[in-house]
Amino acid sequence: MTTPLTASDLTAELHERDFEQLVLCRDPEVGLESVIAVHDTTLGPSLGGVRMRRYPSRAAAVADAMNLAQAMTYKAALAGLPLGGGKSVINADPRVANRDEVLIAHAKYIAALNGRYVPALDMGTSVRDLELIGRHVPVVCAQRGDPSYYTARGVVRSIEVALEACGRSVAGSRVAIQGLGNVGLHVARMLCAAEAEVLAADIDPVRVHDAVDELGVTATDLADILFVDVDVVAPCAAGGAIDEHAVPRLRASALVGAANNMLSTPALARDLRERGIVHVPDFVANAGGLIAVEAELRDDESGLADRVDAIADTARDMLNRSELGGIDVVSVALSMATEIIEGNRKYRPWFRA
Structure with missing residues (x-):
């Protein structure tokens, strides 16, 4: 995809790829910068992992979230599942000292979507992380173990x-x-x-x-x-x-x-x-x-x-x-x-x- 750099670029990208929603999240007090991408909820609520890694730029984090969310839409459809495609990424080193605070801040943004995005495991997050996020969101997956x-x-x-x-x-x-x-x-x-x-x-x-x-x-x-x-x-x-x-x-x-x-x-x-x-x-x-x-x-x-x-x-x-x-x-x-x-x-x- 073309890396979005401005509000105009993002709007064009959302229309071109038929995205329903893109949430850019910040909490300066804990150092949170994250993205929640909801590509399509035709078949069901969007589901996708919470990825935590340090990206070279904010634009790279947005691009990764959008690419992964779109792939999840197709993955769910072809697997015959009643789910849509979503993803979220936290732009931070997984070894950050206040990791729990960052995860909780991100979880509060997820909660504001009222179940349109269901978080699960992904690169840089663990079952324990999902348990923590699950205290703050309506639904969370992969708490039973790593799939x-x-x-x-x-x-x-x-x-x-x-x-x-x-x-x-x-x-x-x-x-x-x-x-x-x-x-x-x-x-x-x-x-x-x-x-x-x-x-x-x-x-x-x-x-x-x-x-x-x-x-x-x-x-x-x-x-x-x-x-x-x-x-x-x-x-x-x-x-x-x-x-x-x-x-x-x-x-x-x-x-x-x-x-x-x-x-x-x-x-x-x-x-x-x-x-x-x-x-x-x-x-x-x-x-x-x-x-x-x-x-x-x-x-x-x-x-x-x-x-x-x-x-x-x-x-x-x-x-x-x-x-x-x-x-x-x-x-x-x-x-x-x-x-x-x-x-x-x-x-x-x-x-x-």
Whole structure:
């Protein structure tokens, strides 16, 4: 997206991307600067994680919140969930001394939205943080535990489908994982259990060391992990890892990861297709965590694993449509999601003024 710098830019961005709401939050007494982005509530209240990290600028924080919220809308629609897309970001180092005060100040802004935005876990926040936020907002998710296992499960199912499209299976395949956080480590465990050869890198060398000891993964330099000669590259860290410079250097047959907004711009999906790289969009592959969070909201986790595994069916359908239509898989996915949303636009059964 074009980085918004002025009120005029923001207004244009909201209209162009059909955003419902953008809340810029400040509390100088505690040092809070945060953003709450509500993209679309056609299917239900917007749900998205509370991300806490230091951004290079306020504009970068706004851009991240908007990109992530929009992806959540499509993710929920394609997963068949009665939820909309939202996200919030706190522009602060997670190690800030008055962390609780900052979180509470942010929670009060969330509360003012009266349930239109439901917060959940994300990068830089913990179950404890959500418990704290939950004391101040109408609804909060992921208090029962970290849903990263289910996020990873959906990613692995998507990797299986991508390998299937390449005429291969997980057993004996080589997969490179960028990022060994909660999700990335679960992905590594599942792939190793399925007899894949896993290469891994992380910004934290301790995580890599532990994964080598526990799983026998092959440690790889972080600067090289995306470009090694493997069957699948799986970005599982921050977004934007695959940009216009990275695409020509990819040596993998498939690209499937957990990182939100893995492509720096959706247009790169066309370049991936032209290079013959099988690609499952992140907002399809990583929907398992959202499916788990929605089950928590309904207080019904029956059949949860099966519903997460059904991500494979969605991924397979998209790849087939992409092949038959001769168009990239992101365009296919966005078209499918938009059709679902527009089909429900006039009803909004959950909404009460």
